[in-house]
Amino acid sequence: MTTDMLRVDNLHAGYGLAEVLTGVNLEVKAGTVVALIGANGAGKTTTMRAISGLLTPRQGRVVVAEKEVQGLPASRIARLGLAHAPEGRRVFGPLSVEDNLLLGAYSALPHFFGFHGRAAAELERVYALFPRLKERRRQLAGTLSGGEQQMLAIGRALMSRPKAMLLDEPSMGLAPVIVQEVFAIIRRLKAEGITLLLVEQFAKSALEVADYAYVMERGRIAVAGTPAELRQDERVLAAYLG
Amino acid sequence: MLEQQLVNALTLGSVYALFALGFTLVFGVLAVINLSHGAVFMVGSYAAALVVTRFEAPLWVGLLAAMAISGLIGLAIDVVILKRLRARKAPHLIPMIATIGVTIVITSAAQGLFGVEVQRFPEEMLPAGDFTVGDVHVRALELGIIAVSFLLMAVLFFALRRTQLGRALRAIAESPKAASLLGINVEGLFHLTSFTAAALGGVAGALISLNFNAITPFMGQPMLHKGIAVIILGGMGDIRGALIGGLFLGFAEVMSKAYISSQMGDAVAFGLLFLVLLVRPSGLFGRVLERKA
Numbered sequence: 001m002t003t004d005m006l007r008v009d010n011l012h013a014g015y016g017l018a019e020v021l022t023g024v025n026l027e028v029k030a031g032t033v034v035a036l037i038g039a040n041g042a043g044k045t046t047t048m049r050a051i052s053g054l055l056t057p058r059q060g061r062v063v064v065a066e067k068e069v070q071g072l073p074a075s076r077i078a079r080l081g082l083a084h085a086p087e088g089r090r091v092f093g094p095l096s097v098e099d100n101l102l103l104g105a106y107s108a109l110p111h112f113f114g115f116h117g118r119a120a121a122e123l124e125r126v127y128a129l130f131p132r133l134k135e136r137r138r139q140l141a142g143t144l145s146g147g148e149q150q151m152l153a154i155g156r157a158l159m160s161r162p163k164a165m166l167l168d169e170p171s172m173g174l175a176p177v178i179v180q181e182v183f184a185i186i187r188r189l190k191a192e193g194i195t196l197l198l199v200e201q202f203a204k205s206a207l208e209v210a211d212y213a214y215v216m217e218r219g220r221i222a223v224a225g226t227p228a229e230l231r232q233d234e235r236v237l238a239a240y241l242g
Numbered sequence: 243m244l245e246q247q248l249v250n251a252l253t254l255g256s257v258y259a260l261f262a263l264g265f266t267l268v269f270g271v272l273a274v275i276n277l278s279h280g281a282v283f284m285v286g287s288y289a290a291a292l293v294v295t296r297f298e299a300p301l302w303v304g305l306l307a308a309m310a311i312s313g314l315i316g317l318a319i320d321v322v323i324l325k326r327l328r329a330r331k332a333p334h335l336i337p338m339i340a341t342i343g344v345t346i347v348i349t350s351a352a353q354g355l356f357g358v359e360v361q362r363f364p365e366e367m368l369p370a371g372d373f374t375v376g377d378v379h380v381r382a383l384e385l386g387i388i389a390v391s392f393l394l395m396a397v398l399f400f401a402l403r404r405t406q407l408g409r410a411l412r413a414i415a416e417s418p419k420a421a422s423l424l425g426i427n428v429e430g431l432f433h434l435t436s437f438t439a440a441a442l443g444g445v446a447g448a449l450i451s452l453n454f455n456a457i458t459p460f461m462g463q464p465m466l467h468k469g470i471a472v473i474i475l476g477g478m479g480d481i482r483g484a485l486i487g488g489l490f491l492g493f494a495e496v497m498s499k500a501y502i503s504s505q506m507g508d509a510v511a512f513g514l515l516f517l518v519l520l521v522r523p524s525g526l527f528g529r530v531l532e533r534k535a
Contacts, residue, residue: 054419078425090420092413103409107425160425 004063005030005164005195006051006082011060011070013050020046022219023060026197028164028212033186033196035206035227037240038216044199045087047216048166051197052084053077065163079107081163087172087199089153093142097133100141100152101126104159119159126155129188147178154185164195171202183209203240207231215240245378247500248493253384253453255492256391261446261465262472262484263395264439270415270479271435275334278319278341279443280466281348284459286312286444287451288356294367301367301452305390308448309441316440319344320433328432345462352459361457368452387449394442395485402481411435415479464508471515477525486526491515 006028014020020043028034036044049055051062053074062070069077078084083104092100105119127134130151136144141152150170157165170186171179183205189196190209200206207213207227215223215236223236230236261283268276289311290304299307323344327337371382402408411431413421418428450465451457472491476483491511498510519525 052423054423073427074419074422075425075427078423084423086420086423090417090423092416092420094416095409095412099409099412102406103413103421103424103426106406106410156424 003030003066004028005065006197007061007063008047008051009061009063011047011050011062012058013046013055014058015055019058020219021050021057024216024220026214026221026224028195028197030195031193032211033190033194033198033209035203035210035213036197036199036216037203037206037213038222039239040201042216043219044216045168046219048084048086048168048197048199052082052166054084054086075107078160081160082166083157083160083162083164084166085153085157085168085170087168089146089149091141091144091149091152091156093140095141096138097141097144097152098123098137100156101133101137101159104156106160108160122159122161126158129158129185130155146174147181150174150178150182151185154189158189158194162194164197165189166197166199168199169201170198171200171205179205207241243377243500245376247496249378249380249384251493251496252489253387253492254496255489256388256395257446257449257453257488258468258472258492259485259488260391260394260442260449262469262476262488263398263481264442264446265469266473266476266479266481266484267398267435267442268439269473270481271411272320272324272328272432273334274324274337274341276319276324276341276436276439277338277466278316278344278348279439279469280462281345282312282316282440282443282462283447283450283465284352284457284462285315285348286447287457287461288352288361289444290448291361291363291451291457294363301369305445305448308444312444312447313437313441315348316443317433317437319440320436324436325429325432345466349459349462356459358459362455363452365455368455383452387453390445390449394445398438398442399481407431471512473525475515475518475525477527480525480527483525483527490518 004027008024008026011021011024024047036047038044046055050057053072057070060070061068064077064080064082067080069080101123102119105122132148133151133155136148141149144152154167154170170182174182179202186198186209198206198210207230210227213225213227213230214221215230223230223233231241265279268274286308290308293299293307294301294304323340324337327340369382369386373380402411410421410426413426414428414431422428468491472487473484475490476487494511494514495507499507502510
């Protein structure tokens with residue numbers, strides 16, 4: 001399959017008077033991992049927010065599984081098959097680990113009265129991927145460590161069996177050992193055939209797992225290519241992989 | 243004598259809890275203090291009385307009518323007023339002031355429609371049965387009020403703890419944005435919450451007016467004050483806290499009227515609340531109340 005699960009054309013977005021994105025183009029093919037790297041403030045997180053509908057794009061198109069979604073509310077976009085594990089994880093602290101995961105299936109289940117049973121299969125799949133979450137299923141999410149919360153955020157996003165997934169800075173604020181663990185998880189997601197757009201500060205590690213990568217500078221894509229190609233690019237090498 | 247007072251206290255306390263639950267639910271989910279909750283409570287009383295007297299409907303139909311009409315008013319307040327304020331990101335004080343305005347409008351409308359004199363359910367419509375267990379004399383009406391209140395609260399607790407809908411509401415209480423990323427229609431659930439809260443307030447109004455058999459356009463205001471006290475006592479936005487706080491206030495009020503002074507009931511009850519807050523300033527179950535964007 002070579003269809004685009006996610007495509008972004010000429011995306012413009014910003015906050016108030018500030019124009020942050022000035023024409024972003026990117027695509028993520030089904031079953032691939034695409035890395036989005038770049039300096040702080042380049043617009044990586046804003047790109048993700050504009051794709052998932054947390055921020056309404058000012059111009060351009062966002063296509064998820066062949067449906068145009070720009071301008072739709074975030075909840076509609078989620079129900080069309082896009083999962084966004086946001087920066088800072090944003091797990092629901094006062095809810096149990098299992099309640100957090102079950103909510104992840106909200107967009108896929110018939111609403112409101114979906115009791116445990118209906119999400120059970122997905123729950124088992126996520127628990128198989130993250131045995132530690134199963135151990136802590138009754139614990140409140142707010143009491144988990146940073147690394148565990150990141151696993152929960154990823155697990156929650158997987159619960160809806162998304163067509164494409166956005167993963168924003170999964171290694172942020174984590175100890176180096178845990179960062180290694182997070183990248184091991186991303187490799188497993190890739191092996192499972194998850195379609196993933198990954199934003200990362202650790203450009204080197206991101207390029208190791210990615211099939212393709214985009215480098216952002218000042219609100220647009222500056223360089224694009226396979227990881228092998230980017231490693232040859234002297235500018236990229238000096239700025240991000242040095 | 244004491245047993246008798248305990249039944250009275252449980253009756254009153256369960257209705258206070260029911261009223262406060264709706265109030266605290268709106269605060270928890272919408273992060274708004276909806277001061278029209280007292281007016282909606284009063285509307286529930288009139289709705290039940292009207293349906294029962296004019297259409298000679300049975301009492302349970304009156305209670306359903308109270309829930310439906312109050313609920314729809316709560317929904318209308320959310321759609322017409324609160325939704326616009328949310329869209330403009332109005333600071334906390336604005337919805338409070340707006341809902342004070344709503345209270346004035348609804349209270350004046352009730353005065354205009356029904357007059358200021360006390361309205362009553364016809365005595366023959368009220369359940370007349372009595373039970374005597376030992377020395378305790380319990381009216382069937384009181385038992386009914388307690389049963390309806392606890393049944394509704396049990397349904398709400400179950401829905402919040404065990405259903406996707408309940409999880410979604412708790413998620414919104416924590417972060418509406420993160421909830422929307424999971425496909426949760428946050429605006430829709432704000433509407434549903436406003437409807438449900440007002441329906442609970444309305445049925446509480448109907449139950450209270452059955453208990454005392456007196457309905458006036460002004461009955462919402464003292465109830466609102468009690469509701470505020472209860473949810474502060476329980477911890478703002480905390481469902482369990484509203485239940486326990488409501489029962490506490492009911493007991494404090496009835497016991498102080500019975501054993502201290504019938505004139506000073508409210509003063510003693512609120513004095514006790516004040517003492518509790520001196521020891522636990524954020525309420526019985528209070529957490530730090532800060533919602534992330």
